[in-house]
Amino acid sequence: xxxxxxxxxxxxxxxxxxxxxxxxxxFMMGDEFPLIFRVExxxxxxxxxxxxxxxxxxxxxxxALKNPNFFQxxxxxxxxxxxxxxxxxxxxxxxxENFHKVVKKNETFKIQVSKRNFKTSKLEIIExxxxxxxxxxxxxxxxxxxxxxxxxxxxxxxxxxxxxILSVVKEQVSIIQV
Numbered sequence: 001x002x003x004x005x006x007x008x009x010x011x012x013x014x015x016x017x018x019x020x021x022x023x024x025x026x027f028m029m030g031d032e033f034p035l036i037f038r039v040e041x042x043x044x045x046x047x048x049x050x051x052x053x054x055x056x057x058x059x060x061x062x063x064a065l066k067n068p069n070f071f072q073x074x075x076x077x078x079x080x081x082x083x084x085x086x087x088x089x090x091x092x093x094x095x096x097e098n099f100h101k102v103v104k105k106n107e108t109f110k111i112q113v114s115k116r117n118f119k120t121s122k123l124e125i126i127e128x129x130x131x132x133x134x135x136x137x138x139x140x141x142x143x144x145x146x147x148x149x150x151x152x153x154x155x156x157x158x159x160x161x162x163x164x165i166l167s168v169v170k171e172q173v174s175i176i177q178v
Contacts, residue, residue, distance in 0.1 A: 002037065002154050004046035005053040007078040012042045018073035019045055025070060026051065029059050039151050041116050046080075046151075053079030053158075057166045064171040077166040078149065080156035086118060092129045094157050095146055099133055102159040108138035115150040125150075 010018035019036045026034040026049050035048040049056060057079050063070055082098070084090045095111075103109050111130055113122045125148065130137075147165075149156040158164070 002046065003083050004037065004048050004156060005080045005083070006047040006049060006056065007080055007149050007151075007156055008045050008047060008074055009043055009076045010045075010073050011075065014073045015043070015045055018075075021071070021073050022047060022077075025060060025063065025074075026056070028063075029056065041151065044116075044151070046156075053081065054160075054164055057164055060166050061171060064166070064168055068168075068171070071168045075168055077168075078147065078156075078158070079160065079164055080149065080158050082157040084155055084157070086150055086153050086155045088120065088125065088128050091125075091148060091155055091157060092131070095129050095148075096132060098159065099146070103135055103144045105135065107143035108136045108141075109133070109144045109146060110137055110139050110142040111146045111148065113148045113150065115148075117152040118150045 006022075008018060008022055015038065023034060023036060026047070029051060031049045031051050033050075037046050037048075039045055051059075057077060060077060082094045084094060111126045113125050115122060115125070129146070129148070143161070145160050145162065147158045147160050
């Protein structure tokens with residue numbers, strides 16, 4: 001099992017450049033020793049920073065808006081709050097134990113699954129994990145998203161809003177439109 005709190009995507013064959021870019025950005029934000037790991041999937045890598053992953057995304061978004069040239073290779077950064085072995089029962093336990101700490105009774109949610117090298121269908125994963133969660137589901141505009149990132153033998157889980165993911169391209173488009 002690997003421990004990580006950021007999932008980063010880049011274009012294929014730019015992983016080394018994107019890792020260097022991320023290292024520099026995290027260092028600039030105060031993390032002197034971020035750990036950055038390869039994964040077996042092209043265009044993806046993971047990082048472990050001592051910074052809060054959601055606050056890290058906020059700071060990175062501000063950097064992207066202020067100086068978009070800092071982002072040449074990184075395409076998207078997703079915060080991860082829990083890392084575990086890819087086992088549906090473990091994933092369900094983590095979601096169940098933390099769901100009501102994050103999602104209030106009157107809030108809507110959806111479960112979003114990205115899976116790589118895992119045979120179980122997204123629908124089966126969602127049905128298994130959602131069992132026992134009683135809040136209303138809203139697939140188009142949920143208050144909270146239970147984000148499950150399956151990377152073969154290990155999985156990252158986070159409870160996020162749509163604004164908690166940094167999509168560099170979207171940020172750059174919003175700058176152009178202003």
